[in-house]
Amino acid sequence: MRAYNLDFTSGLFLAPLSGYTSWPMRMLCREYGAELAYTEMISAAGLTRNTMNTAKILHRPACDTPLIAQIFSASPEEASLAARMIEDQGFAGIDINMGCPVKKIVSRGAGSALMTDPERACAMAEAVVKSVKLPVSVKMRSGWDTSTLNAVELAQAFEKIGVDILILHPRTRADMYRGSPRWEVLREMKQTVGLPVVASGDIRTASDLAALSELGADAFMVGRGAVGRPWIFRELSGGPAATLAERKETILRHLDMLCSLLGKTRGVRHMRKFISSYVKGLHGASHFRPLACTIDDPEQLKKSICEYFAGVEALDPDSEPSPADPGE
């Protein structure tokens, strides 16, 4: 599959997950086979005003590539200005967020709120496409609610405007993250639009990939399934599950990278979001989790992780975790 001027073999991408997919998680997922990653959504307003948080989101190691910068905005002018600023920062493309369902974002007219205003959504896509030479994608939902399922119509308009690739998480804004994705919308989109379409939503297993390929998906985005399970990309490519030793090494490296990104105290605290998923399905996880979440010192936490894994191995050296869903 070709998109963003790049060729992909597996078409397995890491989804943007605000609060999770900073460069440490991106790097680990790439090591296990993610072919492309996206930044967490970046405020175009924050970018154009050069606020500190946005600069931090853009910061990354040189090997965190290829990377797509995702922006959110309510204003076509602001989005185009932000896109021009991003163009010089080494990204492979720019994605426009038209799917975020969070109140704080939609109340400003951004994220999935754009789908309720197709004229402004198209004006934004056009403004960004015209302002940069980089390929542009749009990530959207199936619509605002079941009475306004307009993703296919919008996709047709985006194709005419010159958008390079579409990403579809086919729940409505009203669905938030509940229920099953409306995959029939993907099928219809592929029947009526010539652009590649990336499927996003509840992808966890090789049979999910097979079913979505059947419907016409060109690539696959994994979000929550990769939290505390970066090896899901290897599993989805037909590779083996992670061994206990790999799990332990991955957790320790994730912690190190988060401390280098955020500093020791914030790094350890941020790691708490991942620990529960990292140990899910292992012996004694329910005792280890609360203990690990009281530790503020990285060296102490590493020691505790090593002791925990030594205990798991001693209990049952042959045990390997079952594939688990980390949930939200």
Ligand SMILES: Cc1cc2nc3c(=O)[nH]c(=O)nc-3n(C[C@H](O)[C@H](O)[C@H](O)COP(=O)(O)O)c2cc1C
């Ligand atoms: C905590 C969280 C943060 C998210 N942040 C973003 C984001 O910044 N940009 C975006 O386009 N989608 C975001 N999403 C949506 C995901 O990219 C993805 O489309 C959705 O979670 C469905 O895929 P999954 O089941 O693989 O997680 C977020 C989802 C979650 C749960």
